[in-house]
Amino acid sequence: MRRLISALLLSAVAVLPALATARAADKVKVGFLSTLSGPGGALGVDMRDALLLAVKLNGGKLGGLPAEVNVVDDQQKPDVAREAIERFTKRDNVDLITGMVFSNVLLPVMPAILNTGTIYLSTNTGPEDYAGEKCNPNFFAVAWQNEDIPGAMGEVMNQRGLKNVYLIAPNYPGGRETLAGFKRFYKGKIADEVYVKLGQLDFAAEIANIRAAKPDAVFFFLPGGMGINFVKQYVAAGADKDAKLFTPGFSADEDTIKAVGEPMIGILNTSQWAADLDNPANKKFVAEFQKEYGRPPTMYASQAYDVALLVDAAVKQIGGKVEDKEALRKALTEAKFDATRGKFRFNKNNFPIQDYYLREVYKDAGGRITNKTIGKVFSDFQDVHAEKCKMK
Amino acid sequence: MPPSLIAEQLLNGLQLGLMLFLLAAGLTLVFGIMDTINLAHGSLYMIGAYIAASVIEASGSFLLGIAAAIAGTALVGVALEMALLRRLYRRSHLSQVLATFAVILIANEIVRMIWGSQPILLNMPPALSGPVELLGLRYPAYRLVVIGVGLATAVLLYLLVARTRAGMWVRAGASDREMAEVMGVDTRRLFTLVFAIGAALAAVAGALLGPLLAVQVGMGENVLILAFVVITIGGIGSIRGALLASLLVGLVDTAGRAFLPYLFRQMFPAVIAAEAGPAVASMLIYVLMAAVLYFRPTGLFPARG
Numbered sequence A: 001m002r003r004l005i006s007a008l009l010l011s012a013v014a015v016l017p018a019l020a021t022a023r024a025a026d027k028v029k030v031g032f033l034s035t036l037s038g039p040g041g042a043l044g045v046d047m048r049d050a051l052l053l054a055v056k057l058n059g060g061k062l063g064g065l066p067a068e069v070n071v072v073d074d075q076q077k078p079d080v081a082r083e084a085i086e087r088f089t090k091r092d093n094v095d096l097i098t099g100m101v102f103s104n105v106l107l108p109v110m111p112a113i114l115n116t117g118t119i120y121l122s123t124n125t126g127p128e129d130y131a132g133e134k135c136n137p138n139f140f141a142v143a144w145q146n147e148d149i150p151g152a153m154g155e156v157m158n159q160r161g162l163k164n165v166y167l168i169a170p171n172y173p174g175g176r177e178t179l180a181g182f183k184r185f186y187k188g189k190i191a192d193e194v195y196v197k198l199g200q201l202d203f204a205a206e207i208a209n210i211r212a213a214k215p216d217a218v219f220f221f222l223p224g225g226m227g228i229n230f231v232k233q234y235v236a237a238g239a240d241k242d243a244k245l246f247t248p249g250f251s252a253d254e255d256t257i258k259a260v261g262e263p264m265i266g267i268l269n270t271s272q273w274a275a276d277l278d279n280p281a282n283k284k285f286v287a288e289f290q291k292e293y294g295r296p297p298t299m300y301a302s303q304a305y306d307v308a309l310l311v312d313a314a315v316k317q318i319g320g321k322v323e324d325k326e327a328l329r330k331a332l333t334e335a336k337f338d339a340t341r342g343k344f345r346f347n348k349n350n351f352p353i354q355d356y357y358l359r360e361v362y363k364d365a366g367g368r369i370t371n372k373t374i375g376k377v378f379s380d381f382q383d384v385h386a387e388k389c390k391m392k
Numbered sequence B: 001m002p003p004s005l006i007a008e009q010l011l012n013g014l015q016l017g018l019m020l021f022l023l024a025a026g027l028t029l030v031f032g033i034m035d036t037i038n039l040a041h042g043s044l045y046m047i048g049a050y051i052a053a054s055v056i057e058a059s060g061s062f063l064l065g066i067a068a069a070i071a072g073t074a075l076v077g078v079a080l081e082m083a084l085l086r087r088l089y090r091r092s093h094l095s096q097v098l099a100t101f102a103v104i105l106i107a108n109e110i111v112r113m114i115w116g117s118q119p120i121l122l123n124m125p126p127a128l129s130g131p132v133e134l135l136g137l138r139y140p141a142y143r144l145v146v147i148g149v150g151l152a153t154a155v156l157l158y159l160l161v162a163r164t165r166a167g168m169w170v171r172a173g174a175s176d177r178e179m180a181e182v183m184g185v186d187t188r189r190l191f192t193l194v195f196a197i198g199a200a201l202a203a204v205a206g207a208l209l210g211p212l213l214a215v216q217v218g219m220g221e222n223v224l225i226l227a228f229v230v231i232t233i234g235g236i237g238s239i240r241g242a243l244l245a246s247l248l249v250g251l252v253d254t255a256g257r258a259f260l261p262y263l264f265r266q267m268f269p270a271v272i273a274a275e276a277g278p279a280v281a282s283m284l285i286y287v288l289m290a291a292v293l294y295f296r297p298t299g300l301f302p303a304r305g
Helices: A002-022 A041-057 A078-091 A103-114 A148-159 A173-185 A204-213 A225-236 A254-260 A280-293 A299-317 A325-334 B003-034 B041-059 B062-083 B093-115 B141-163 B165-175 B177-182 B187-209 B219-234 B239-267 B270-295
Strands: A028-034 A065-073 A096-098 A119-122 A139-141 A164-170 A189-196 A217-220 A244-248 A268-271 A352-363 A369-381 B131-134 B137-140
Touching: A028 A041, A028 A078, A028 A299, A041 A065, A041 A254, A041 A280, A041 A299, A065 A078, A078 A096, A078 A103, A096 A299, A103 A119, A103 A173, A119 A299, A119 A325, A148 A173, A148 A217, A148 A244, A148 A268, A148 A352, A148 A369, A164 A173, A164 A204, A173 A189, A189 A204, A189 B270, A204 A225, A204 B003, A204 B239, A217 A225, A225 A244, A225 A254, A225 B141, A254 A369, A280 A299, A299 A325, B003 B041, B003 B137, B003 B141, B003 B165, B003 B187, B003 B219, B003 B239, B041 B062, B041 B093, B041 B187, B041 B219, B062 B187, B093 B219, B131 B141, B137 B141, B141 B165, B141 B187, B141 B239, B165 B177, B165 B187, B177 B187, B219 B239, B219 B270, B239 B270
Parallel strands: A028 A065, A028 A096, A096 A119, A119 A139, A164 A189, A164 A217, A217 A244, A244 A268
Antiparallel strands: A268 A352, A352 A369, B131 B137
């Protein structure tokens, strides 16, 4: 008898999700999982705000269907993210998942997403793991591959004749890939390569070591609050007079500028996006974000906003039939939308082919400290791992 | 390795050590005298930092912020002692751990409700935000002030414990509580006093470290682990032990981060050094703790003979 009951229960469990997905799509369900608290929290908040803004400007819809965005904080912890993924895939039956900031959160939970056949659109990290041989038709990196932006900075430092550079990054996949990307292009000598704990906030020991090494320049990748503290403490130690700071755009964007202020002026940084890029989609995004939230957007915000535009275009293209996963995937890879960063298309590994710019932090005529674009570093750049991807 | 670098790293270690001492002093007294494990000590540090941050942002005065943090957190400490901990003294350590762990969770949520889950990024006072020349060494002015305040507080605490009547009660309570009670020490009031002092010291550390770190929910938990390492090494209940152990932990941790990767590169191939250096550096203080406990199972200066 007991066996019979459990058999019945099992079949019910097996049938129910099928019933749930069999219904015609009357809305798009997006699971937005991001880091909304702690030192990396500002990043996720910017992404959430930008995504919700895009949906709002679109009349609460994505691709003509009412959009339901489910926002969850992963607290930068893989175990918290894992629970949310379970809920998204098993209970809520979301059509898409997006939003994670950090590769050390994303990598452990990604199999749980991809194994269920759910599409993941990365608003930020683009780890090597899914760029090469293990590229996956359900994994889309909408922002960049982790090596791209630091690679562009390596190129810039060559052009500027810097010969002895000190490298510092957190000891996690994103940090290691960033320095690898930098070294792939940078040709000079490396004064030292230092890895700190992810989330470290006091850099007294590291800054003293940097000063003693007497490098020409320092390339640092320290996302979120880490970078803010690093710059403040670097300037407080007077080290900026000896070696200038260079960084990927993450640590020289509006969130860092707001927290650090004047010492940011003159910092060079690379990015796939800038607030002053001249295209209609970007102009609308920058103006509307400022109007809605009373602060200028960051590159994180632009990335999440582009994800929303991409989904909107793809769902529209397939006539709102989001239950047809195959068609949705195909429409996504075609990426027929106007991105805030301008030119954008997917490579065969579902990672972007796009341009990378050099930005400089300056004080504008109105006394506001912000970035201006001062050049293009790479055009139609594709990551080095794409060759190894077997997808078409 | 230039001597100026070693000197600078020593100062960095001293600064970290003194801040740890401010936290560990309160913890070791509560543990030593009341035989109570207070996991919520880190929450008091967090509350101190938040009060300081709010008052500094509202008033623009750093000193006012620190004063408010000390007063406010001491009050919170007293309230916590009278409402909860007082009921736990006679209970087992397990009940104490469970109850004070609950306090951590509650405190985190309350802070989240009041201040939100975004960290508050506090700037150093403008006058102290640059470097100062010190015997040919450029050192951040703010860190020097932190060292100064830390040293002053340590001396003050020493005088309080070694030279005053209340300090005598505290020492008596730490070495033999029952005997002290028999001799007429009002342990009830003493406990409240000790708890308030511990909370105030944690608040000083929170307020001073605010501009160097970030004022955020959960900031107390990481530092609490370090504080427990300190009191274990120093010997539970001993202020002198806490001071020595804090400086030791501060110096070892800084030296590990500063010099170990360098040392590893001399000995191993670059790939191994890059992987192992940071990993070993982050466990160095636990190795230190294990070593100390191996030779002196009750810590360096156990208060109870």
